[in-house]
Amino acid sequence: MGAGHAHRLYRPAASPVHRLSPQSKLVATVLFVFVVVSTPREAVWAFGLYAVLLAGVAAVARIPAPLVLRRMLVEVPFVLFAVLMPFLSQGERVDVLGLSLSVNGLWAAWNVLAKATLGVVCSILLAATTDLRALLVGLERLHMPQIMVQIMTFMVRYGDVIGDEMDRMRIARESRGFQGRDVRALPVVARSAGALFIRSYERGERVHLAMLSRGYTGTIPLRGEATTAAQWRTALALPAAALLTCITAWVLR
Amino acid sequence: MHVPDGFIDPPVSIAAGVVAVAGLGVCLRGARRELDERTAPLAGLVAAFVFAVQMLNFPVAAGTSGHLLGGALAAILVGPYTGALCVAVVLIVQGLFFADGGLTALGVNVTDMSIVGVVVGYVVFRLVVAVLPKTRFGVVAASAVGAFVAVPAAALMFVVFYAVGGTSDVPVGTVLTAMIGVHLLIGVGEAVITAMTVGSVLAVRPDLVRGARHLQKRLELRTPAAPVGAAHHGSTAQEA
Numbered sequence: 196m197g198a199g200h201a202h203r204l205y206r207p208a209a210s211p212v213h214r215l216s217p218q219s220k221l222v223a224t225v226l227f228v229f230v231v232v233s234t235p236r237e238a239v240w241a242f243g244l245y246a247v248l249l250a251g252v253a254a255v256a257r258i259p260a261p262l263v264l265r266r267m268l269v270e271v272p273f274v275l276f277a278v279l280m281p282f283l284s285q286g287e288r289v290d291v292l293g294l295s296l297s298v299n300g301l302w303a304a305w306n307v308l309a310k311a312t313l314g315v316v317c318s319i320l321l322a323a324t325t326d327l328r329a330l331l332v333g334l335e336r337l338h339m340p341q342i343m344v345q346i347m348t349f350m351v352r353y354g355d356v357i358g359d360e361m362d363r364m365r366i367a368r369e370s371r372g373f374q375g376r377d378v379r380a381l382p383v384v385a386r387s388a389g390a391l392f393i394r395s396y397e398r399g400e401r402v403h404l405a406m407l408s409r410g411y412t413g414t415i416p417l418r419g420e421a422t423t424a425a426q427w428r429t430a431l432a433l434p435a436a437a438l439l440t441c442i443t444a445w446v447l448r
Numbered sequence: 449m450h451v452p453d454g455f456i457d458p459p460v461s462i463a464a465g466v467v468a469v470a471g472l473g474v475c476l477r478g479a480r481r482e483l484d485e486r487t488a489p490l491a492g493l494v495a496a497f498v499f500a501v502q503m504l505n506f507p508v509a510a511g512t513s514g515h516l517l518g519g520a521l522a523a524i525l526v527g528p529y530t531g532a533l534c535v536a537v538v539l540i541v542q543g544l545f546f547a548d549g550g551l552t553a554l555g556v557n558v559t560d561m562s563i564v565g566v567v568v569g570y571v572v573f574r575l576v577v578a579v580l581p582k583t584r585f586g587v588v589a590a591s592a593v594g595a596f597v598a599v600p601a602a603a604l605m606f607v608v609f610y611a612v613g614g615t616s617d618v619p620v621g622t623v624l625t626a627m628i629g630v631h632l633l634i635g636v637g638e639a640v641i642t643a644m645t646v647g648s649v650l651a652v653r654p655d656l657v658r659g660a661r662h663l664q665k666r667l668e669l670r671t672p673a674a675p676v677g678a679a680h681h682g683s684t685a686q687e688a
Contacts, residue, residue, distance in 0.1 A: 204545060221544075228551045233458050236615075269548050273452045283618040303616030310454025311550060318547035327545060342476060342488060346537050349492020350499065351545075357496040361504065385644030388501050388516070392525060392645065393653050395500075399493030403486045413485055 204322040211429070212256035212324045216422040217333030219430035224321045226434035230441045231313045236306035238444035242313065248436055249316050256324045266319045273311055280304040327351050332419035341414060348415075349402070357395050364391065450542065451557050451606065453550030460613025465555025471563040472536055478529025482658070487530075494526050495534040495541075502538070517634075519561060519602070520569030520595035521642045524587075524659040525649065528570040536562035556609050564605040569598030573659060587660045588647045595642035599635035603627040 207213070212220075227245075234241050253263060284300025325333070331351065335344040364387050373383060403411075422430075456464070483490050498518040523531030536558045542548040549557045573594030580586035607627055611620045650657050655664065 225551055228453055229458065232453050232461070232550075232552045266547065269546065270452060280616050280618060283622055285617055285619060299617050303618070306615050307452065307454045311452035314453030314550045314552070315547045318544065318551065322545045322547070330545065340476065342480075343472075343537070345488035346491045346495060346533065347541060349489055350495040350537055350541060353493055353496040354499050354541075357493070357500045358503065361500045381640055382644055384504060385641050386648045388504060388521075388641065388645040389648030389652070391500065392494075392497055392649055393656060395493045395497035396490065396526075396656055399490040400486070402493065403489040406489065413488075 205326045206258060206262070206323045207326075208257050208324075210256045210324070212252060212320075215324075215430050216336075216420065216426050217325050217329040218336040218419075219422045219426050220321055220325055221330065221333050221337060223430040223433050224317050226431070227437050228314045228317055230434055230437040231317075232310050234310075234441045234444050235448050236302055236309070237448065239305075241440050241444040242309045244440050245313050245437060246316075248433060249313065249320065252320055252433060256320065258320060258323050262323070263316060263319050267312070267315055270311055270315050273307065277304040277307045280307070329419070335417060336419055336421070345415060349399075353395075353398070353402075356398075357391070360394060361387070361391055450539075450549030451553040451560075453552050455550070455615060456553060456556050456609050457613040457615055458552065460609060461552045461555055463555075464559050464609060468536070468555040468558035468563065471559065472533065475529045475533040475536070475563075479527075479533050482527040482530050490526075491530050491534055491537070494522060494530065495537045498522055498534050499538045499541070516641055517561065517565065517599060517602075517638060519565040520573065520591070520598040520638070521645055523566045523570040524573055524591050524594065524642070524646055525657055527658045528566055531570070532562045532566040535566060556606070560602045560605045560609070565598045565602035568601035569594040570659075572597045577659065577662075582662060584647070584650050584654075584660070584663065587650065587657070587663065588643050591646040591659070592639040592643035596635045596639035599638050600628050600631045603631035 231242075231245055234245075253260070280303050281296040281300035282294075284297035284303060286297050286299040288295045288297050289301075290296075321330075328348070328351070331344055331348050334347070335341065368383065368387065373380070375384060479491055480487050498521075501516050501518050501521070504516060517535075519531065519535045521531075522534050525531070526534070539549060539557050539562060540554065543551055543554045543557065573590050576590035576593045577586060580589060604624075604627075607620065607624045610623055614620075614623070646657060646659070650660055654660060
């Protein structure tokens with residue numbers, strides 16, 4: 196726990212996007228994604244415009260494109276699933292390169308790909324411009340129940356600790372010649388999971404005692420600062436522009 | 449099975465969000481009963497455990513590997529309310545910070561995997577525990593059955609959401625067959641590893657397995673039976 200406490204997802208910089216309060220960025224992100232999801236799928240240009248908006252945010256926040264692209268790998272399973280849709284859907288069919296594809300399926304695949312990709316990029320930008328702990332403070336400022344925020348805080352705070360513990364167990368296994376190749380490895384992996392649970396739970400008990408000895412009574416004082424009206428205006432400009440696009444798309448349909 | 453944005457239409461996503469929020473409210477109250485004032489640190493650490501264990505890959509067959517979902521496991525180890533809460537927290541953190549699972553689909557994901565997965569897994573676990581003999585083996589076997597059923601149950605809930613608000617017209621029957629088929633396979637892996645994990649915790653710290661509380665013997669106070677013999681001895685001494 197010695198070195199920097201900033202999470203590896205966070206990319207510190209002094210841009211206007213970084214300076215916005217976490218709660219305003221959270222609200223803007225959720226609203227933007229909902230607007231994107233509500234857009235008719237036939238309005239291809241609207242999705243292009245959303246992508247331009249997000250690229251603009253990334254440029255202002257000085258987040259390099261390769262970083263965003265690398266983190267987008269998380270959605271690969273759905274790309275594979277979307278590829279299947281044109282084959283499985285019903286209705287009118289077209290021939291593309293000798294394959295018989297459903298028109299509706301192609302639209303559905305486009306729909307999921309476009310919306311999921313924009314959603315993923317939006318989450319990536321949020322995490323890259325806002326420290327995880329600041330986001331938790333933002334959630335609390337947005338009146339998420341305090342106990343929930345506390346649980347999430349502990350999860351985020353100790354997630355890496357538990358992950359490292361698991362990694363040390365893996366190194367210990369491998370240094371004793373263990374190779375998880377087939378089903379026979381399962382009992383070993385399961386015993387590791389069991390040991391990990393016991394260690395996590397006992398760590399939780401120790402953390403609780405440590406907190407009690409520092410005067411914990413079940414609540415943690417509200418942190419962070421209130422968002423100014425100017426910050427709200429800046430943050431909400433993104434979903435507002437998106438909403439305008441979405442309404443135009445519905446009108447032109 | 450993290451559903452992305454754009455897969456389920458907005459009205460159904462919002463309805464699922466309402467269901468998820470209501471379910472989490474119930475879980476929060478239940479978790480306070482299960483963990484009392486230790487709720488925040490313990491649930492947080494168990495959530496961190498679930499998060500870590502989901503990254504633990506195990507080999508399945510032919511070079512493919514699966515990972516644990518951990519809902520049934522968490523419910524058996526720490527109780528259903530805390531278990532569901534921890535899985536939900538993991539899903540929220542994954543969606544919000546790690547871009548894994550769409551933000552608009554968060555309600556769908558929480559309802560499927562945290563609420564339905566944990567409730568079904570835990571109810572099945574309790575039913576099987578009640579039927580089997582009250583031994584460690586009974587708890588381990590019940591864990592396997594609970595975890596096996598929980599995975600396709602969560603998949604089934606997703607199909608229900610898809611049937612009501614899916615954005616593609618892939619026939620519901622096809623989605624149902626594919627989802628249940630795949631998740632029955634995943635369920636087998638989940639069952640094996642859940643049962644073995646519960647078994648290994650039972651062997652070391654049986655007091656930490658909430659689902660095996662009925663196996664714990666209550667401590668009883670035993671007093672030595674000596675005074676009775678002493679009185680008898682006294683009377684014989686008098687006779688002599």
